[in-house]
Amino acid sequence: MSTTNKGHADFWRANLRLMFMLLAVWFAVSFGAGILFADQLNSIRLFGFKLGFFFAQQGAIYVFVALIYFYAWRMNKIERDYDVHED
C-alpha cells in the first residue's frame, strides 16, 4: 500500500493525467467560454442563444454532467488496467 510500489505510482500518474485533462475542460467551458471569452463568443449564434450566454447559463452545466460520467467510466477502466480496483 504505497506509491513506492511501481503499479500504484503508475496508477496515480494515470489518474492525475485524466484529472488534469478533465479539469482543463471544466475550466474552459465555464470560466473560459462562459465568462472570460463570453463577449467574443456572443457574436456567434446557436439558435436563439448568443454562444457566450449559452455556455454561461446552459452549456457548461451539460458539459459538467458529461465530465463526471466520463471520469467515472474511464477511472473504472484505469483501475482495472493497473489492478487496483475493488473486489
Next chain:
Amino acid sequence: MSVQLWTYIIVGLSFALYIGIALWARVGSTRDFYVAGGGVHPVVNGMATAADWMSAASFISMAGLISFMGYDGAVYLLGWTGGYVLLALLLAPYLRKFGKFTVPDFVGDRYYSDTARLVAVVCAIFVSFTYVAGQMRGVGIVFSRFLEVDINTGVVIGMAIVFFYAVLGGMKGITYTQVAQYCVLIFAYMVPAIFISLMLTGNAIPQLGFGGTLADGSGTYLLDKLDGLSTQLGFGAYTDGTKPMADVFAITLALMVGTAGLPHVIVRFFTVPKVRDARKSAGWALLFIAILYTTAPAVASFARVNMIETINGVDGQGTLRTEAPSWIGNWEKTGLIKWEDKNGDGRMFYAKDERNEMTIDKDIMVLANPEIAKLPAWVIALVAAGGLAAALSTAAGLLLVISSAISHDLLKKVVMPNITEKQELLFARIAAAGAIVVAGLLGIYPPGFVAEVVAFAFGLAAASFFPAIMLGIFDKRTNMQGAIAGMLTGLVFTIGYILYFKGIFITPMAENIPANWLFGISPEGIGSVGMLLNFAVALVVSRITPPPPAEVQAMVDSIRIPRGAGSATHH
C-alpha cells in the same frame, strides 16, 4: 376545489409519506445514523444528494434572482453545479476510501491534531447553522403564503416533521425521505415550467424553448425579444452582464469551491458502498441537479417576458390596473408586488428609470408562475409542496452534520472517548434534537443578517475545508502546521473582508462598492482569494516544518488506491 384545500391535501400527503419512510428507516447503530450503514445505492445517493443540495433558495428564489440579473445569474448556475466536478474528481472517491464518518474526522486524522479537528468542527457547525436558518424561514414562508397559517406555526410544524425523521432515522431516514422529496420538488418545478414554455414558445422542453422562437408567429427569438424589451426599459440587454468580469469570475469560483467544501454535501459520499460508487454517484447527483438548474434560467427568461408584457402591455404603453390579470391583485395583497401610480394615469409601468411604478419581489417569479400560466389549482398546491420538500430536505442534511459534529467529532473524539456506541448514538439524537430547536428559533426570530451570512457559508467552506482536504489527498508533504496555518489564514482573511464591508455585528468600515474592493472582488466572491491564500500558506509552512509522521503518509497512500475500501468503519 379551492387552491387552499388542494394545498392541504397535497402537502398533507407528502408529509405522511415522509413520516412513513421515517418509521420504516429507524436505526440502531451509529454507523446507520451517520452514514446510513454505508450501503446506499449510487443512484439513490445521487438523488438524495440533489435534494440535500437544492434548498428553498434554489427552488423558490433562484429563477427570480436570475430573472432580475440576466447574464450575471450565471454565477449561481455555474457556481452551484461546477462544484460537483471538483467534488467528483478531487474529493469524493478519496474521502470514501478514507472511510470514516465526517469531514472533521478526515481533517483531524490526516493532520493528526485535535486543534485541526476543532477548527473543522467549528466551521462545520457555523456553516450548517447559517444555512439551516434560511431553510426554516423558507418553510415558514411557504406555510404562511399557501396555507395561511402564521409563519411561526409553520416553522414549528416543519421542525416537528424534521425532528421525527432525523432523530429516529439519522442519515438512513434522511436519505430515503430525500429521495421522496426530490421527486416531489422536481415534479413541482417542471410542471409549471413546461406549461409556461408551451405558452410562450410552443416548445414543451423549457431548455429548448429558452433558445427558441416566440409562439406568437413573429419568428422572433425569445432572448432577442427579451434583450430588446430590457434595453428599451433601461436595464441593458438581458444577455449582457452588469457586474465586472473579475467579480463574476471570483464569485463563480468561490461558489464552486464552496460547494465542493460544504460538509453536508461531502458527507453524502460516505454513504455509498464503494469508491467507484462515489464517482458514479456524483454524476447522478449532478444530473438530477442539472434538470432543475438548466430549467431555472429558462423559467427566469419566460417569467421576465411575461411580467414585462403583463405590466407594460404588449404595446409597451402600460396596462390599466383595472384590466390587469387577477394574479397581480393576489400578489399585491401579500406585498410582493407593489404599484404606485406616480403619473396618475391608472396604468402600471415597469422600467429601470424614473418611469418605474412597480416594486416586484424576486420570489414571485416561481411562486406566481402557475397563476401567470393559468394552471389549475392543484399545480399551485404542488408548488407549495415542492418548496417545502426543498427546504426540509436541505434542513435535515444540515442538522445531521451539526449532530455528528457534536456527538462524534467533539464528544467521542475529544471530550469523552470512552463512551459506548449506544451512548454516542443517544448523544447524536440529543444533538440532532437540540439543533432542530435552535434552527427553529433562528427561523422564528431570524437574525437580520441571514442573507449576508450566505456569502459567509460558501466563503468559509471555500477558504477552510476545500484546501485542507485537497492538500490532504494530493500533497503528502502537507502537515499539521501547514494545514492549521492555512485554514486559519483563509478563515481570518475571508471573515475579515466580509465584516469589513458587510459589518455583521459591527458597523461596516467601508462602503460596499466596487471602487473599494480588493482586485474588484465583492465580499460574495472573496472566498476564492481566501482559498488561494490558504493553499499558499499551507504549502509554504508545510515545507519549513517537519513532514507528517510515516503512518499518516501511509494513510495518504492508502486513500489514493481504491482497492480495500470496506464500508465506512468505526475506529
